[in-house]
Amino acid sequence: MKGQVFAITLVVISGVATFIMFISTVDSLSLTRDTFYREYRFADVFINLKRAPESLKDKLKDVPGVNQIETRVSAYVKLAISGFPEPVNAAIISIPDDGKPLLNRLYIRKGRLADPTKDNEVVINENFAQAHGFNPGDRFAVIINGKWKTLTITGIALSPEFVLLMKPEAMSPDFKRYGVLWMSRKALSKAYDMDGAFNNVVLTLYPDAKLSDVLAQLDTIVEQYGGFGAYARKDQISHRLLSGEFQQLQRSSEIFPTIFIFVAAFLLNVVMSRTINTQREQIAALKAFGYNNIDIGFHYAKLVVLIISAGLVGGIAAGIWFGKMLGGIYMEVYRFPFLIYTLHPKVIIAAVLISIASALVGTFHSLWRAAKQPPAEAMRPEPPAQYRVTLIEKTGIGRWLTQPSRIIARNIERKPIRTFLSIIGIAVACATMISSGFFKDSIAFMVNVQFVLSQKEDMTVAFAESTSRRAIYELKELPGVHHAETFRTVPAKLKFGHRSYKTRINGIEPDSRLHLLLDTNLQAISLPPSGIVLTDHLGKILGVKAGDMLTVEVLEGSKPIRQVPVVALVTLYLGVMGYMDLTALNRLMREGDAISGAYLVTDPMYSEKLYQSFIKMPRVSGTVLRRNEVRNFHDVQAKGMLFFTFIATLMACSIAFGVVYNSARIALSERSRELSSLRVLGYTRGEISYILLGELGLITLIAIPLGFFIGYWLCAYIAQALASDLFRVPLVIETKTYSLAAAVVLASALASGLIVRHKLDHLDLVEVLKTRE
Amino acid sequence: MIAKEGQANDSVEVVFQVRDLTKIYEMGEVEVHALRGANLELYSGELVVLLGPSGSGKSTLLNILGGLDTATSGYVSYRGKNLTKANEQELTEYRRFHVGFVFQFYNLIPSLTARENVAVVTEIASNPMVPEDALALVGLTDRLDHFPAQLSGGEQQRVAIARAISKNPEVLLCDEPTGALDSKTGIVVLEALERINRELGTATAIITHNADIAGMADRVVHLSNGRITEVKVNTVKKSPCELQW
Numbered sequence A: 001m002k003g004q005v006f007a008i009t010l011v012v013i014s015g016v017a018t019f020i021m022f023i024s025t026v027d028s029l030s031l032t033r034d035t036f037y038r039e040y041r042f043a044d045v046f047i048n049l050k051r052a053p054e055s056l057k058d059k060l061k062d063v064p065g066v067n068q069i070e071t072r073v074s075a076y077v078k079l080a081i082s083g084f085p086e087p088v089n090a091a092i093i094s095i096p097d098d099g100k101p102l103l104n105r106l107y108i109r110k111g112r113l114a115d116p117t118k119d120n121e122v123v124i125n126e127n128f129a130q131a132h133g134f135n136p137g138d139r140f141a142v143i144i145n146g147k148w149k150t151l152t153i154t155g156i157a158l159s160p161e162f163v164l165l166m167k168p169e170a171m172s173p174d175f176k177r178y179g180v181l182w183m184s185r186k187a188l189s190k191a192y193d194m195d196g197a198f199n200n201v202v203l204t205l206y207p208d209a210k211l212s213d214v215l216a217q218l219d220t221i222v223e224q225y226g227g228f229g230a231y232a233r234k235d236q237i238s239h240r241l242l243s244g245e246f247q248q249l250q251r252s253s254e255i256f257p258t259i260f261i262f263v264a265a266f267l268l269n270v271v272m273s274r275t276i277n278t279q280r281e282q283i284a285a286l287k288a289f290g291y292n293n294i295d296i297g298f299h300y301a302k303l304v305v306l307i308i309s310a311g312l313v314g315g316i317a318a319g320i321w322f323g324k325m326l327g328g329i330y331m332e333v334y335r336f337p338f339l340i341y342t343l344h345p346k347v348i349i350a351a352v353l354i355s356i357a358s359a360l361v362g363t364f365h366s367l368w369r370a371a372k373q374p375p376a377e378a379m380r381p382e383p384p385a386q387y388r389v390t391l392i393e394k395t396g397i398g399r400w401l402t403q404p405s406r407i408i409a410r411n412i413e414r415k416p417i418r419t420f421l422s423i424i425g426i427a428v429a430c431a432t433m434i435s436s437g438f439f440k441d442s443i444a445f446m447v448n449v450q451f452v453l454s455q456k457e458d459m460t461v462a463f464a465e466s467t468s469r470r471a472i473y474e475l476k477e478l479p480g481v482h483h484a485e486t487f488r489t490v491p492a493k494l495k496f497g498h499r500s501y502k503t504r505i506n507g508i509e510p511d512s513r514l515h516l517l518l519d520t521n522l523q524a525i526s527l528p529p530s531g532i533v534l535t536d537h538l539g540k541i542l543g544v545k546a547g548d549m550l551t552v553e554v555l556e557g558s559k560p561i562r563q564v565p566v567v568a569l570v571t572l573y574l575g576v577m578g579y580m581d582l583t584a585l586n587r588l589m590r591e592g593d594a595i596s597g598a599y600l601v602t603d604p605m606y607s608e609k610l611y612q613s614f615i616k617m618p619r620v621s622g623t624v625l626r627r628n629e630v631r632n633f634h635d636v637q638a639k640g641m642l643f644f645t646f647i648a649t650l651m652a653c654s655i656a657f658g659v660v661y662n663s664a665r666i667a668l669s670e671r672s673r674e675l676s677s678l679r680v681l682g683y684t685r686g687e688i689s690y691i692l693l694g695e696l697g698l699i700t701l702i703a704i705p706l707g708f709f710i711g712y713w714l715c716a717y718i719a720q721a722l723a724s725d726l727f728r729v730p731l732v733i734e735t736k737t738y739s740l741a742a743a744v745v746l747a748s749a750l751a752s753g754l755i756v757r758h759k760l761d762h763l764d765l766v767e768v769l770k771t772r773e
Numbered sequence B: 001m002i003a004k005e006g007q008a009n010d011s012v013e014v015v016f017q018v019r020d021l022t023k024i025y026e027m028g029e030v031e032v033h034a035l036r037g038a039n040l041e042l043y044s045g046e047l048v049v050l051l052g053p054s055g056s057g058k059s060t061l062l063n064i065l066g067g068l069d070t071a072t073s074g075y076v077s078y079r080g081k082n083l084t085k086a087n088e089q090e091l092t093e094y095r096r097f098h099v100g101f102v103f104q105f106y107n108l109i110p111s112l113t114a115r116e117n118v119a120v121v122t123e124i125a126s127n128p129m130v131p132e133d134a135l136a137l138v139g140l141t142d143r144l145d146h147f148p149a150q151l152s153g154g155e156q157q158r159v160a161i162a163r164a165i166s167k168n169p170e171v172l173l174c175d176e177p178t179g180a181l182d183s184k185t186g187i188v189v190l191e192a193l194e195r196i197n198r199e200l201g202t203a204t205a206i207i208t209h210n211a212d213i214a215g216m217a218d219r220v221v222h223l224s225n226g227r228i229t230e231v232k233v234n235t236v237k238k239s240p241c242e243l244q245w
């Protein structure tokens, strides 16, 4: 039983480890985030506006529910970094002249805050600093309000506002091309003519404040100052993405450990019922000596607990180790000052209780049988096994079966439930493996849809402000620009019933060649001349379908509120946006033919020249390269995915090995007698191995297609469970993934087969002749 | 086929030759001498009974003759081939094509019917009988499709005999074939063995600790304490139905 206990231990370790890993990572990241938010005073409400006098602050503070408030100056700037020719953008945010910010405080990792008396010092965020290898004392150039200025880095900081730093319109983080700079309020105000004024407000609320009321009141107050709409923390980009990620982790922590608990319980069941069967006589003897049912049941329950306790200890240790590793991976993208790794005692208690409970439930049947056996009956040997001619043989195939094959078929059919559970167990291992490959496949697919089928532009050029359509000619004339299409982006709050979502509406040219909207079959659909098209995920968030009437509250310009019909939902795996015909959007805005930027097809030979031109053009605020977007997306996903693949492979192998090895050992102990008899009759080692391993092989071969099937559904469930605002996971599984899953399962089966084969080669032929069955 | 009455004749072929055979089992510190220099010949076509008390080394000798076990020292040959030097693979082949076994506990495959248990052997043999014919020889024509669990002990042992002879082996080695059976059933089994020896001329060795069975043999080999103490030729062979115990 040693090997079997080991196999079970392996499965319990994997199960407990994944459970502890996911839960502790979720808990640690949540605690880290909450601590960071609290200690560094992350704001509850955010407001952007054009320009308001500082005196407005008191009015805002008087809104019931508002606790602390801080006004800021912020801007969007272009940077020039020597040795890095591509366009780099940054958000620049003021810090009070009298020292630290009141809200969204900075954690200074290195250096110091900027000196308020100097106008050329900045603090930069850590991701950005690391991406460029910046240290305090380094310098770079920036265009502030149209003028070049060289800034000196005084410090490197982290902020609760930018735990996940992403350019608002980007699809994935790009730490090289987007950063945050903090500069003293005085210097920044001066540069942007904002003396005694502000354009950004952050504030906290009292716990009893009613959020929607506060937002409404704030909006009314800032309205005349060009307010873009107050929004709550839940709509703050860093927080929103972070929450999405936590939710995904939470889901994973539910899915994967559940699989293990099921498998471990099943394995224990098989092993315990076998053990109890072979110990019938001891049980009877104990009972004859006066032990009662409870004593007997308790004796075996103790054995079960003992078997899994080794797995529990190992699993907890491995779980902590994996949890720290996973936490570390998250920390590379999500910037917290430090990870507070926590493992609540209650998580350990839960792991222990769940494992023991499922193990006992798994063995309950055999324990019960052991306990209630009357001693006299137990003293008798078990009645001989009953065999029947199998259904398969009755179909006529039977005539062609060799006797060894017949033995296989009959053994499989004699214990249908056990065979079925073995098949399910192996299938689950295969499915687990598929689920890990699935991530790679779906991300590749996602990238292909997004960046190959849907967005065909090489560069996206964004203008600082919405501009006349004529600006496009300036771009078209640049050398290396082959084709240009305009677009208009407006921030808006979309409302349907009681649900709302703050996002952007993208107005694109109706006959666009570069930006295509795809239906569920990935066919380009033509943009309707009126109405709005939503990504399917946004449709789900808002609960709308084609034909519904959506309330669109534009958050810029004259801030019109309009009813717009939803004309279609389109498939997009990244982002959550609304799309309209450019003309229709402008009509809605009542702004004539304004544009926010252009999509360009460019000649790669001219890339650097173009970057230089864009940096110099005051109108152009930022440039995004599709090539980078694709690469970033891969980069961010790659590490996490690699880790996940590693864990899933480990899990799949341990399940497959555990199940196959257990089946093999039990088959061996049940059949060693007949296998030895066959050896006596002149069967070779290979021939008797066929009987035992053929049975396992057959089970494995049946399990694999079933595993494909279960894997598909598992992936479908995961895809649905893991959908977030950042991206949705399309259900795409490549043939390669299926093949790899099958290969891993086969290899694990083979490994356990070889171990058993080794034992078969050393059967004692003479021994079996001396004993009655 | 060699005439039965010719055992003493020089023209009779020697099937097994055993010289100074010893077998020592090492049980930790203790050495058990199961065979202490046994010498014996077995001839084609004869029926030999190996008689001796429990623990005298009968099974050990038979297992070595059958290629199931190897001797510690000494020499065994089967039709001139040295079995003591044979490797695992050669022994397997030897059992597969030349020897038929019958054991005290039948050693049938529980998941196969009587017919299929015989087919297990005929499938891999080079010159087999039809399984039904082998079962007919032991009088089990009406039990072809019964599983072992559905057969009585005597019937199971007859299936085992049918299985053993179905490959048309040169020798049939039987270790206490009636040991688990009552005397009436035991006699039916012995009749089957006797009939096969008579009709097919298969050299047959039957192990027993029951002296009464010795009456049906051509020769009786007495074993005691790992040595062959006496070989007696029966001048009058009894038929199994005349035996009594």
Ligand SMILES: Nc1ncnc2c1ncn2[C@@H]1O[C@H](COP(=O)(O)OP(=O)(O)O)[C@@H](O)[C@H]1O
Residues within 6 Å of the ligand: B025, B026, B027, B032, B033, B034, B052, B053, B054, B055, B056, B057, B058, B059, B060, B061
């Ligand atoms: N595998 C074994 N290991 C140790 N001792 C054995 C083994 N097989 C047989 N023996 C010993 O060898 C002696 C002869 O056994 P065996 O040939 O089975 O006797 P018999 O068949 O005449 O009853 C006995 O003392 C027995 O205990």
Ligand SMILES: [Mg+2]
Residues within 6 Å of the ligand: B055, B058, B059, B060, B175
């Ligand atoms: Mg014996």
